[in-house]
Amino acid sequence: MPSVSVQRLFTDNRERLDLCWLAGQQGSLRVVTVGALSDSTAGLIAHLNLTHPHRFQVLGAHEMAYLQSLDEGALATAWEGIFSSELVAIFLSEGCVLLPALAERAEQRSIPVMGASVDSTSVINQIRHYLSQELAEQESLHGVFMVILEVGVLITGDSGAGKSELALELITRGNGLVADDVVEFYRITPDTLQGRCPPLLRDFLEVRGLGLLNIRSIFGETAVRPRKNLKLIVHLERPSSGDLNTCERLPMGRQTQSILGVAIPRVVLPVAVGRNLAVLVEAATRNFILEQRGINSTQEFIDRQQQFMQESCAQGDSHEF
Template identity: 50%
Template sequence: MPSISVRRLYQDNQSKLKLAWSAGTAGADNRIAIDGDKPILALVGHLNFIHPNQIQVLGVAEVEYLSKLETGDIKTSFDELFNLPMTLIIVANNLAVPYMLRDYCHTRNVPLLTSKIESPFLMDVLRIYLQRSLAASTVKHGVFLDVFEVGVLIVGQSGLGKSELALELVSRGHGLVADDAVELYRIGPEILEGRCPPMLRDFLEVRGLGVLNIRAIFGETAVRPRQPLQLIINLVPADDDYMQNLDRLSIQSETQSILNVAVRSVTLPVAVGRNLAVLVEAAVRNYILHMRGKDSTKEFLDRHTAVLKEENDAHENRTD
């Protein structure tokens, strides 16, 4: 099950959320993880005794409530609060931390952070962050590119020229996301995001040239840190028999399931004389048209059927 430590959350968001440690540093390695079937968005919320969040956020109303606990005006005790299953407490809005809360966090090893940011914005940022950090993931072998702002994963057996194809597409103005190992994360019910492992970032291996630094050769705009996956290009070896038996007017839309998300896929035969870069660009343009409700193959077949019907009607009229 994906999880991250409180320490990692603090390091990744310290600057953006203006976070500071207040107490409970011994709990820095507490893990934040998906709780059963609960959505990731439910991991963060304002102080809740009924459905406690792993990350309990205190705004103005919550700090006032805890201040009343300190004075004994409310029967609920701090012991009851710290019997709740929680991993982290954040006091937002640049509010002063109640003394007893700091003391309990210290003795119970519950990390206590403060933030100068207002609690609604802080929770929105953390929910988006956790959605990315705790997303279900897998690794696919291939090359992942941004082609016309569409995330394209090029896959196929070794030796078919995936990296050479990627290099040509980059030289035509498209962007490289990852080569060889592509990390795919499900960041939404039907959204996959592709990223590059840090060690491989910016690099593309091309047979005969070795490892190329694409950012250094082509500039900053030639690489992308991440991109939603929308289209898979399957490269397959082809000979004359394969090309002759290919169904040229097939209108079936192929899909491939990754992390239970259906992704549209296209199979491109690799044969001598075929310009694969142009074919990939055409496949992406055709995908964009499909998303806009325009199916070129179906339009051709409909037009062909209409012409045949007109010729048949004309023949029947002449016969009559």
């Protein structure tokens, strides 16, 4: 299950937010897991909230001024609201000075307190985006993930269908490789999947007869992409009889494949000797782009055919008179 420790969060965002440790560093091994993104009992990160607890509380100039304005009894109640059982860490934004009472409680309860020189909104936006990336639901699939015409395309098919050879030809045509063999998909928003390559396999493509190829070294930096949102699946399928005539010529309904609860458009390409799969995959991608713009080539042809038949019938009726 994906998880992020406070120490890792601090290290990864230190430069961007100009972070520093203020108190409670002994609690840096506290972790937040993937369930934090969907847990309705506690928020993830926001400004000070004493009624609905957050795992990460952000205190800026306004919040600190509010706390300092409270009398002793109200302040004690506020501290109890801040240091809830769900609390993982506290951010002091805008270069606010750490109050002694806050430092004391943070040390007692091993709650990390980090300081940031940027404003509180920047802290919230950055940490929320970071956690949504790192704690996203994950699923690994077999296939080759490519960036074709700037569209994330997953090429799937049985072993020996020619996925890697197809990927190599697509790369020579200027497209990019994200991952070969194993692709890790993360659900970064309710309807968005992002594909990445496992660190061990990064830059490599396995081709039968050639072995492992370092695509970055052979074709350059632009031939490899670190990640891309998945938009289309192209499945390579060998006809059971080996005859392309058995395949559907004009598929009408759009196929989809569900990954982590997200429906992804899917195109099935029959594999046969002599077919230029690279051209077909690029054509399928271009057709997908047109469909995203509201242009459906098959439906356009059907509409034209119906109009032609209606006009022919009308002309036939007029000749009878």
